Amino acid sequence: MDQESIDQLKEALSFSPNNIPLRLHLADLLFKLKRFDESEIEFQEVLSFQAENTKAKFGLATIYFEKGNYSVCNVVLEELIQQKNASEEVYVLHMKALIEEKLFSDAINIYQEYQIEHPGFVNMDLEEKLKIHSSSSEADEMDISDLMGFMSKPDVNFSHVGGMDVVKKEIEMKIIFPLKHPEMYKAYGKKTGGGILLYGPPGCGKTFIAKATAGEVNAQFISVGLNDILDMWIGNSEKNLHEVFERARAYAPCVLFFDEIDALGASRSDMRQSAGRHLINQFLLELDGVESNNDGVLVLGATNSPWHLDPAFRRPGRFDRIIFVPPPDDTARESIFKLKLENKPLDKIDYSKIIKLTKEYSGADIEAIIDIAIESKLHESMKTGIPQPIQTKVILNAINKHFASTKEWFTQARNFALYANESGLYDDILKYLNIKK
Numbered sequence: 001m002d003q004e005s006i007d008q009l010k011e012a013l014s015f016s017p018n019n020i021p022l023r024l025h026l027a028d029l030l031f032k033l034k035r036f037d038e039s040e041i042e043f044q045e046v047l048s049f050q051a052e053n054t055k056a057k058f059g060l061a062t063i064y065f066e067k068g069n070y071s072v073c074n075v076v077l078e079e080l081i082q083q084k085n086a087s088e089e090v091y092v093l094h095m096k097a098l099i100e101e102k103l104f105s106d107a108i109n110i111y112q113e114y115q116i117e118h119p120g121f122v123n124m125d126l127e128e129k130l131k132i133h134s135s136s137s138e139a140d141e142m143d144i145s146d147l148m149g150f151m152s153k154p155d156v157n158f159s160h161v162g163g164m165d166v167v168k169k170e171i172e173m174k175i176i177f178p179l180k181h182p183e184m185y186k187a188y189g190k191k192t193g194g195g196i197l198l199y200g201p202p203g204c205g206k207t208f209i210a211k212a213t214a215g216e217v218n219a220q221f222i223s224v225g226l227n228d229i230l231d232m233w234i235g236n237s238e239k240n241l242h243e244v245f246e247r248a249r250a251y252a253p254c255v256l257f258f259d260e261i262d263a264l265g266a267s268r269s270d271m272r273q274s275a276g277r278h279l280i281n282q283f284l285l286e287l288d289g290v291e292s293n294n295d296g297v298l299v300l301g302a303t304n305s306p307w308h309l310d311p312a313f314r315r316p317g318r319f320d321r322i323i324f325v326p327p328p329d330d331t332a333r334e335s336i337f338k339l340k341l342e343n344k345p346l347d348k349i350d351y352s353k354i355i356k357l358t359k360e361y362s363g364a365d366i367e368a369i370i371d372i373a374i375e376s377k378l379h380e381s382m383k384t385g386i387p388q389p390i391q392t393k394v395i396l397n398a399i400n401k402h403f404a405s406t407k408e409w410f411t412q413a414r415n416f417a418l419y420a421n422e423s424g425l426y427d428d429i430l431k432y433l434n435i436k437k
Helices: 003-015 020-032 036-049 054-067 070-082 088-100 104-117 124-129 165-180 182-187 206-216 236-250 274-288 330-341 351-356 363-384 392-401 406-419 427-432
Strands: 150-152 194-199 220-224 254-258 297-303 321-324
Touching: 003 020, 020 036, 020 054, 036 054, 054 070, 054 088, 070 088, 088 104, 088 124, 165 182, 165 194, 165 206, 165 321, 194 206, 206 220, 206 254, 206 297, 220 236, 236 254, 236 274, 236 297, 321 427, 330 351, 330 363, 351 392, 363 392, 406 427
Parallel strands: 194 297, 194 321, 220 254, 254 297
Antiparallel strands: 150 220
């Protein structure tokens, strides 16, 4: 289709602007020519005449997808799905856009639900992107060693954790002391094991302190992520979760660590798909140990968004101890700086000055600062051919270029702590921010 033909269509529309089929035809042609901005205008024009025109809405969604605006694309597609009787292409594009947004669990749930309603539906491209097995009716048996990531005995303990004294004390009382003094706890009828939820801004050492906990009691450490559990086929995710707990029970004492646990245990009231609710119910069943003995299984969960976790997880016997992991304190930040600068060419470093300027900086932020400082010295070293030492002023310049990533998290957390904190769950956030109720 050449420009002359496009012009003829536009001229025809100038005489009949409300000709919906003709305008949709023009929008489709412009889309095929990858003239997305012009195509978008035509689809919007159709919607100005017919606000619920499904072809125009889907056309806009495809344009947003091609432009990389996946969140807006998903909003439009969700509207189409809510209207019922949405076509297969709507669902497929929705799943692809969710994958681009890294919302794999949502995409898997939608795939499962759509396949239940349309048993013959198979999309190999989606299955490949979602790391699904074959499209056979029965899932292959999974190797548990692949499923749960890895099992190890960490070579770090609390002596490697700078600062964080409040966090370490809580973990000692709940996890470490029961394992080191089992007779004392048995005298009071207390079991060893249980669950602790670590929450706080990203990059502040939640995973590291989980490993250090396992190292402190010389226990096995199993780290589990969302992708280790989720499976395409209905019922398999629950089975995978059960297998992970069974392995932990077999190797007790064992620290079972769930990173980003809110992805696995999101509030059931927020879920539209039944598959996700079934997985949460299985998780709660495993934590309760109704059918199995969890004695010696220490469950640690980490989340950046505790407000998205199903409240049932916080009942006694589950994650009954909720610990706020703040950005590293002065002592911890100095330890991190020294550790990250170890064995690098250094001038005399004024750590006290650096520490004063990095309040609220996470461990990940500190690593980014050092990377910036190293890059600037590498640039100088290339000119001289000799490694140039890192000075205090170079690190201070790097601090000015990288702001604390935790500020955005605290902006959101502050609202929950002030307005959704009836039980006092987030009092530690208010205390950290020096806010009085």
